[in-house]
Amino acid sequence: MSPQxxxxxxxxxxxxxxxxxxxxxxxxxxxxxxxxxxxxxxxxGAPCRFFSKLVYTAGYGVSxxxxxxxxxxxxxxxxxxxxxxxxxDGAHDATAMAAQSAGNVRAMLGVSDDPYRVQGAEPPAxxxxx
Numbered sequence: 001m002s003p004q005x006x007x008x009x010x011x012x013x014x015x016x017x018x019x020x021x022x023x024x025x026x027x028x029x030x031x032x033x034x035x036x037x038x039x040x041x042x043x044x045g046a047p048c049r050f051f052s053k054l055v056y057t058a059g060y061g062v063s064x065x066x067x068x069x070x071x072x073x074x075x076x077x078x079x080x081x082x083x084x085x086x087x088x089d090g091a092h093d094a095t096a097m098a099a100q101s102a103g104n105v106r107a108m109l110g111v112s113d114d115p116y117r118v119q120g121a122e123p124p125a126x127x128x129x130x
Contacts, residue, residue: 070087077084
């Protein structure tokens, strides 16, 4: 034996020992009988937030990419023009068609525009002078 081997050898911790120590430290933060917060919501929440942000960004980009050039063109071209009149009539007809289509979809789904009908209650009576 060499003179350097006099004392006890230091214990080297393995990775599993370190993980166990971390788990013990995390478990000691909660009183006995308490449950730790669910990580499922954080696991599922991250992709949902990513997908939501992706859909928002795509919608924003498409609407901005279509509306900005249309408005720029409408500002540049004189208003007493058949192109502008056609764009105005087309926008009006598209709005009417979208409203009609949305109404058809709501009717198919059984959803009403009236919030009282959705809840199954009658609208409140109007009283004068209250």
